[in-house]
Amino acid sequence: MTTSIQTVAVIGTGVIGSSWTALFLSRGLHVIVSDPVPDAKSKLAAYLQKEMPTLEKMGLADGASISNYKFVENIDEHLPHVDIVQENAPEKLEFKRKLIAKLDARTREDVIIASSSSSIPSSQFISDCQRNPNRVLIGHPFNPPHLIPLVEVVPHPQTDEKYSQQAMEFYHTTVAAGLGLRWALTGPFMTNILGGGGGKTSFKKLLEHLAPAAQGWTKDMNEHSFDYSEESLA
Template identity: 40%
Template structure:
């Protein structure tokens, strides 16, 4: 790992924040964590302990240790001497604006303030900062301690230097950062997920398929290919020797007809009940905890295999 960042502040240590803490520690960084919730420190340390065997399997950097975690009840104390901030507070714009105002006031102007927000726009979050140019989105994909993707987006007042610094930092610690050029609700990955969810919910709502059938269709169909390459490269391979252009020329009209037929469901109480009952039926005989553990075990193998590939992007 080659990065000038040596100490990271993690602000907010819920599910996402705690996952970030485990990852930063595994990369050999010092972590200053803070969260105002009662019992937050004990819960965080237990979560890091639970994640640590996974971090060991993925590979630890030199000097990596849970002992390099320090918890502070007060925000300003946790920010002292840090080189980078990863914020993971509640997804409320008013709270984020005030939180970033306080962080901005407490830190030197060169320290980048990154938010894990899944949907808020940095142009709004940075509004009350005296140094708005250093505010960026650093949106991870859950769980951050395993999934490499990070979306880095600036707001209207964000400097290119701050974006470049964040991109370089995440890349240096083993992430796969991407830089969307425009702010949009939900960023990129969540919008793509939402498109799939919309049609999945529609198919259940219309009685076309069960919850279990849809999960099987993705997990044992296109999901296997998507885990290796994105939608455009997969379409390119489907085009044979002619590649993506051949596929678009010949399958463009059918694809457009499918788009025109996609549903626009509303998440009504009735649909909520259908989805919940379907998931419960799918989980019969399985424990959610064991399912999560098995998912993580398989993810480690997949991540290792992708890292070893000389061809896949």
């Protein structure tokens, strides 16, 4: 990870946000965490306690500590002091637009705002940004990010190339060490179960989270699908 980034803001502590927090802590970074869900603070603490032994076996960076994070109810006053933002809010367009606009207004102008969005391109939620929407991009992890070192960095058309490069340096992704190992061990059902957080209701949670977006993807694919009929190929 780039040495210029020391403090990370993690917005949202669901399955992805909690895993991001564990990863950033394991790399010796200071993390400011926020989530409005009433029991988010205690759930995150329990998650980190459970996952840190695994991270310790994988190897921690110098100075890494499970206690090097701060859970805050109001992230606003901390935003001017963070070096990158990892947003993990619900996949709701209007909600993300308002949130990204607030992050754009309150962070330093050169700070990358990366979204973990898996269904909404960043071009759709920068419309209310007044300061520097060119530093907004997608930083979508393969779940869980603290175990699968692979992140999709997807800029929107106006994202400045320097921010894309900085994000790549920060995430330092690799297919050989990430995706290949996972696909060798987990099939589609286990992948979806893990994506929903594990447990008996995880697949249902995943469907509730992504089903509306998946319907849009399917509609889009059908509208732009290739015609393989004999008439079209003649």
